[in-house]
Amino acid sequence: MNTLPRTVTGALLTLLERDGVLPGTLSTRVYRAIRAAILDSTLKAGDRLPSTRTLAADLSISRSTAEAAYAQLEDEGYLTRGVGSGSYVSADASAGRHARKSRLNAAASPALSKRGTQIASMGGCVDARVVRAFSAGMPALESFPVEPWQKLLARHARHDASRWMMYGDQQGLPALREAIAQYLSLSRGVHCDASQVIVLTSSQQALGLIAMLMLDDGDPVWLEEPGYRGAQTAFSGGGASIVPVPVDNEGLRVDEGLRLQPRARLAYVTPSHQYPLGVTLSLARRLQLIEWARQSNAWIVEDDYDSEFHYDSRPVSAIHGLDQHERVLYVGTFSKVLFPGLRLAYLVVPRQMVSAFVTARSQVDGHASPLMQAVLADFMQDGHFMAHVRRMRELYRARRDIFMEEIDRHLRGRLVPLAAQGGMQTSCLLADQRLSDQRLAGIAADVGIDLPRLSRLYLGADKRNGFVMGYSALAPADIREGIRALARIL
Amino acid sequence: MNTLPRTVTGALLTLLERDGVLPGTLSTRVYRAIRAAILDSTLKAGDRLPSTRTLAADLSISRSTAEAAYAQLEDEGYLTRGVGSGSYVSADASAGRHARKSRLNAAASPALSKRGTQIASMGGCVDARVVRAFSAGMPALESFPVEPWQKLLARHARHDASRWMMYGDQQGLPALREAIAQYLSLSRGVHCDASQVIVLTSSQQALGLIAMLMLDDGDPVWLEEPGYRGAQTAFSGGGASIVPVPVDNEGLRVDEGLRLQPRARLAYVTPSHQYPLGVTLSLARRLQLIEWARQSNAWIVEDDYDSEFHYDSRPVSAIHGLDQHERVLYVGTFSKVLFPGLRLAYLVVPRQMVSAFVTARSQVDGHASPLMQAVLADFMQDGHFMAHVRRMRELYRARRDIFMEEIDRHLRGRLVPLAAQGGMQTSCLLADQRLSDQRLAGIAADVGIDLPRLSRLYLGADKRNGFVMGYSALAPADIREGIRALARIL
Numbered sequence: 001m002n003t004l005p006r007t008v009t010g011a012l013l014t015l016l017e018r019d020g021v022l023p024g025t026l027s028t029r030v031y032r033a034i035r036a037a038i039l040d041s042t043l044k045a046g047d048r049l050p051s052t053r054t055l056a057a058d059l060s061i062s063r064s065t066a067e068a069a070y071a072q073l074e075d076e077g078y079l080t081r082g083v084g085s086g087s088y089v090s091a092d093a094s095a096g097r098h099a100r101k102s103r104l105n106a107a108a109s110p111a112l113s114k115r116g117t118q119i120a121s122m123g124g125c126v127d128a129r130v131v132r133a134f135s136a137g138m139p140a141l142e143s144f145p146v147e148p149w150q151k152l153l154a155r156h157a158r159h160d161a162s163r164w165m166m167y168g169d170q171q172g173l174p175a176l177r178e179a180i181a182q183y184l185s186l187s188r189g190v191h192c193d194a195s196q197v198i199v200l201t202s203s204q205q206a207l208g209l210i211a212m213l214m215l216d217d218g219d220p221v222w223l224e225e226p227g228y229r230g231a232q233t234a235f236s237g238g239g240a241s242i243v244p245v246p247v248d249n250e251g252l253r254v255d256e257g258l259r260l261q262p263r264a265r266l267a268y269v270t271p272s273h274q275y276p277l278g279v280t281l282s283l284a285r286r287l288q289l290i291e292w293a294r295q296s297n298a299w300i301v302e303d304d305y306d307s308e309f310h311y312d313s314r315p316v317s318a319i320h321g322l323d324q325h326e327r328v329l330y331v332g333t334f335s336k337v338l339f340p341g342l343r344l345a346y347l348v349v350p351r352q353m354v355s356a357f358v359t360a361r362s363q364v365d366g367h368a369s370p371l372m373q374a375v376l377a378d379f380m381q382d383g384h385f386m387a388h389v390r391r392m393r394e395l396y397r398a399r400r401d402i403f404m405e406e407i408d409r410h411l412r413g414r415l416v417p418l419a420a421q422g423g424m425q426t427s428c429l430l431a432d433q434r435l436s437d438q439r440l441a442g443i444a445a446d447v448g449i450d451l452p453r454l455s456r457l458y459l460g461a462d463k464r465n466g467f468v469m470g471y472s473a474l475a476p477a478d479i480r481e482g483i484r485a486l487a488r489i490l
Numbered sequence: 491m492n493t494l495p496r497t498v499t500g501a502l503l504t505l506l507e508r509d510g511v512l513p514g515t516l517s518t519r520v521y522r523a524i525r526a527a528i529l530d531s532t533l534k535a536g537d538r539l540p541s542t543r544t545l546a547a548d549l550s551i552s553r554s555t556a557e558a559a560y561a562q563l564e565d566e567g568y569l570t571r572g573v574g575s576g577s578y579v580s581a582d583a584s585a586g587r588h589a590r591k592s593r594l595n596a597a598a599s600p601a602l603s604k605r606g607t608q609i610a611s612m613g614g615c616v617d618a619r620v621v622r623a624f625s626a627g628m629p630a631l632e633s634f635p636v637e638p639w640q641k642l643l644a645r646h647a648r649h650d651a652s653r654w655m656m657y658g659d660q661q662g663l664p665a666l667r668e669a670i671a672q673y674l675s676l677s678r679g680v681h682c683d684a685s686q687v688i689v690l691t692s693s694q695q696a697l698g699l700i701a702m703l704m705l706d707d708g709d710p711v712w713l714e715e716p717g718y719r720g721a722q723t724a725f726s727g728g729g730a731s732i733v734p735v736p737v738d739n740e741g742l743r744v745d746e747g748l749r750l751q752p753r754a755r756l757a758y759v760t761p762s763h764q765y766p767l768g769v770t771l772s773l774a775r776r777l778q779l780i781e782w783a784r785q786s787n788a789w790i791v792e793d794d795y796d797s798e799f800h801y802d803s804r805p806v807s808a809i810h811g812l813d814q815h816e817r818v819l820y821v822g823t824f825s826k827v828l829f830p831g832l833r834l835a836y837l838v839v840p841r842q843m844v845s846a847f848v849t850a851r852s853q854v855d856g857h858a859s860p861l862m863q864a865v866l867a868d869f870m871q872d873g874h875f876m877a878h879v880r881r882m883r884e885l886y887r888a889r890r891d892i893f894m895e896e897i898d899r900h901l902r903g904r905l906v907p908l909a910a911q912g913g914m915q916t917s918c919l920l921a922d923q924r925l926s927d928q929r930l931a932g933i934a935a936d937v938g939i940d941l942p943r944l945s946r947l948y949l950g951a952d953k954r955n956g957f958v959m960g961y962s963a964l965a966p967a968d969i970r971e972g973i974r975a976l977a978r979i980l
Contacts, residue, residue, distance in 0.1 A: 044842075045842070046844070090845070111840070111842060111846075112843070112846055113704055115703075115705070115707075116704055116846065116850075119702055119703060119846075119849070120849050120850065122849075122853070123849060124849040124852035125852045125853055127657040127856070128657070129656055129657050130656075141651075141655045142652075144655060150647050154644055158640060161634075161636045162631060164831045165634060166619055166620075166830060167617040167619050167831065168619070169619075170616075201691060201855055201856070204852075204854065204856055205854065208853075208854050212605065212606060212609055212727070213603065213605075213606030213610065214606055215603050215605070217707070219603065230853075234853065237702070237850075237853055237854075265603070335657075340656060340856075341655045341657065341658060341859065341860045341861060342655075343856070343859045350601070353602070354535075355535040355536055355580070355610070356601075356602055356606065356609075356610035359609070359612075360609050360614075360727075361614075362615045363609065363612070363614060363615055363694065363698075363720075363727055364694065364695065364698050364727075364854075365855065366615065366691070366692045366830075366833070367833075368833070369833045369859060370831045372859065
């Protein structure tokens with residue numbers, strides 16, 4: 001990625017002057033100038049823009065004018081704004097430019113296919129790469145038992161070279177599949193054996209394979225509204241027609257799904273604690289969902305992404321264990337419960353589908369790292385895994401308590417936390433729903449605070465403004481400091 | 491996968507008896523009995539069948555009758571036959587059964603979507619997992635410099651935990667991208683910098699991303715005939731319409747491609763030494779291909795899978811370096827030149843497409859292992875990589891020489907080796923083209939010899955019978971012994 005030459009503000013000034021006769025507020029004019037620079041390729045995908053502070057100083061405009069312009073550009077997909085890392089011209093903008101060019105000149109073929117343009121315009125699945133208040137879904141890596149892990153890694157690296165250098169089992173290392181099946185049976189009430197477990201590199205890969213094998217173009221899919229963006233990109237990318245189904249305090253409203261689109265082929269749910277609202281799918285709804293799937297030969301994709309962390313009661317067992325009809329595909333990942341760099345996840349499928357999934361998996365990406373699978377299998381077998389889960393459950397519970405107390409102390413009446421009985425983050429609504437979470441997140445980003453926006457996770461027009469605030473990776477002092485800094489902004 | 495209970499031969503006998511009144515040779519009746527058992531689910535996907543030897547003994551039929559029945563079942567996709575590991579009911583059969591059921595009963599929804607059924611029926615990308623004469627594409631793992639690798643792994647594992655545990659760069663570790671760009675510039679004449687390199691887990695993943703972003707459903711794609719099956723599954727899986735374009739002694743016949751389908755969106759080629767025929771794409775054809783791509787806004791996918799190994803002359807530079815119009819996407823992998831278990835490969839794309847590819851990559855699978863990328867970056871930077879390439883070039887050249895001598899000594903007039911100036915395997919035609927490579931491969935498999943079939947790599951009806959025979963991973967004694975065993979069979 002290039003860094004923008006400082007002369008760009010000169011170019012922007014020229015554009016602003018050229019635009020001088022057009023109507024519009026100052027922030028609209030700044031927005032138009034930057035957009036024009038992107039569309040005529042003066043600014044290219046990946047170019048970094050000056051901070052709103054610098055831009056405001058350079059153009060002699062107020063900071064909030066610059067902020068409003070950037071917010072609109074981000075909203076329309078021209079900019080991607082990272083916390084601390086600045087604002088960049090986005091891939092979407094580039095794709096948009098190509099689409100525009102091809103409209104202008106039908107003879108010139110766009111670089112990407114229609115599908116490619118659509119996929120690029122959905123944006124990527126971006127995970128925070130630095131621990132910061134209040135990035136969501138980050139494990140407390142400093143508490144990971146790195147020593148036993150290193151020992152196991154060293155042992156396998158030294159003694160089993162011929163095994164980890166060779167092509168591996170495409171379904172996954174049998175010892176690891178055994179360990180996963182055992183863990184899921186004991187801890188999550190999933191009824192499966194190792195022959196149904198497929199080891200993958202990420203839960204995103206699991207969703208992609210499900211889209212490939214279970215859906216045809218245009219097939220309707222229920223997604224939770226609000227919900228996980230990665231599921232939307234995976235299923236949209238697979239050509240599905242997305243049906244956002246609202247979530248209430250019992251989770252997915254199955255009745256609404258039936259009303260909106262009873263012929264859906266698949267429902268994607270996060271029943272343990274819904275992402276991002278945190279509610280648990282009630283037993284009645286679970287049974288209703290299973291009954292729907294049975295009657296209409298549809299599928300339930302159960303994403304149990306961080307179900308290990310329930311703080312106030314025993315976690316509810318997985319839907320998988322309730323289902324007598326083999327309609328559930330169960331997805332889990334080690335990115336949250338161990339560490340994201342591990343690149344291991346898993347999918348449990350009905351017995352008659354195993355070979356189709358292994359075939360498709362081999363077509364998209366061969367198999368997962370044999371060395372990392374061997375290390376993880378031992379880590380689980382030796383009891384380190386369950387011990388770590390228990391320790392993290394205590395640690396995250398304590399952090400959640402501090403987080404809730406601090407919110408209550410410093411942001412009462414401004415931020416309203418939702419269900420927080422589990423997980424690694426809690427969604428908080430803005431008490432004043434007329435405030436834009438996008439704008440506030442932009443301001444917070446400038447002081448180094450990451451506020452993942454709730455409104456982004458809605459697909460429909462009825463969005464709520466708020467933040468999906470992570471606490472699991474933050475030391476108590478960082479939680480306190482972050483909340484106080486936030487209190488000064490909100 | 492289940493192992494078949496021994497009583498299955500009893501069930502087969504019953505089926506044979508029931509079938510007794512139907513006409514047909516004995517082998518046709520055995521074929522029909524097994525197929526019936528698969529279709530009525532007596533035999534399920536993954537079930538293992540008895541060896542032809544055992545079946546022949548159990549049913550009191552000749553070995554060649556059993557072999558003919560198995561060959562027909564394999565040909566029609568009911569069985570998958572692995573060397574040494576036996577014969578299994580294939581996923582294809584299972585998919586076929588579902589398709590059949592759904593035809594019989596339109597009310598019952600098949601488990602897989604239409605696309606899923608098609609994807610599963612293409613079969614998986616299967617790589618040999620045991621070194622054996624004459625599996626193709628296997629590096630000599632015992633010659634890998636495992637000690638420096640282990641040292642680098644131990645060093646990174648010990649000191650950089652916070653880095654390898656976290657989410658990584660979705661495009662790939664910058665130090666590794668630098669090392670790859672430098673290597674490609676120096677050794678392959680690829681004109682790129684690190685910002686155009688995308689680190690992936692496999693070249694198969696690269697092909698999948700290209701299909702996602704560059705193709706729409708039904709877009710025609712030129713594939714070499716015969717050619718790499720993995721490319722076919724990736725592009726067919728992405729909805730492309732495959733156009734097999736014949737290969738002659740100058741490589742892909744661009745003129746035939748233009749005649750068959752001038753409006754193709756993409757051409758997939760292995761120009762360095764064509765897989766599986768081993769020829770190098772001539773300069774005239776390269777220029778013709780680039781000119782076609784430029785004129786028709788089409789893309790060239792250059793898969794340089796084992797270009798490191800040229801034995802009799804300097805390797806020809808990549809097409810990528812010849813192309814002035816940014817029409818080439820360049821794919822490479824470390825599976826062949828280092829080891830398959832590493833799970834690292836790369837893709838070089840035109841500058842304006844980088845962000846779209848990184849976005850799509852994040853949607854399908856996040857990023858590659860940060861730890862393995864860091865180890866590989868150091869391994870390349872410290873010079874181990876190039877030293878290893880040079881050593882393997884010498885080793886494989888010597889093995890190729892022995893292989894060719896042995897073929898000449900023991901199989902002259904029966905097997906005709908094709909171009910063998912590079913790579914890790916050489917295709918050999920059956921001198922008598924009336925012989926079926928499938929049948930011979932089945933017989934060889936029973937004595938523990940793997941003969942990857944050439945005829946499988948043709949998509950059209952005009953197939954040649956032969957074998958894609960690997961030698962790179964075989965010690966001289968194993969090459970000699972394997973060729974002698976083969977001489978007794980052929």
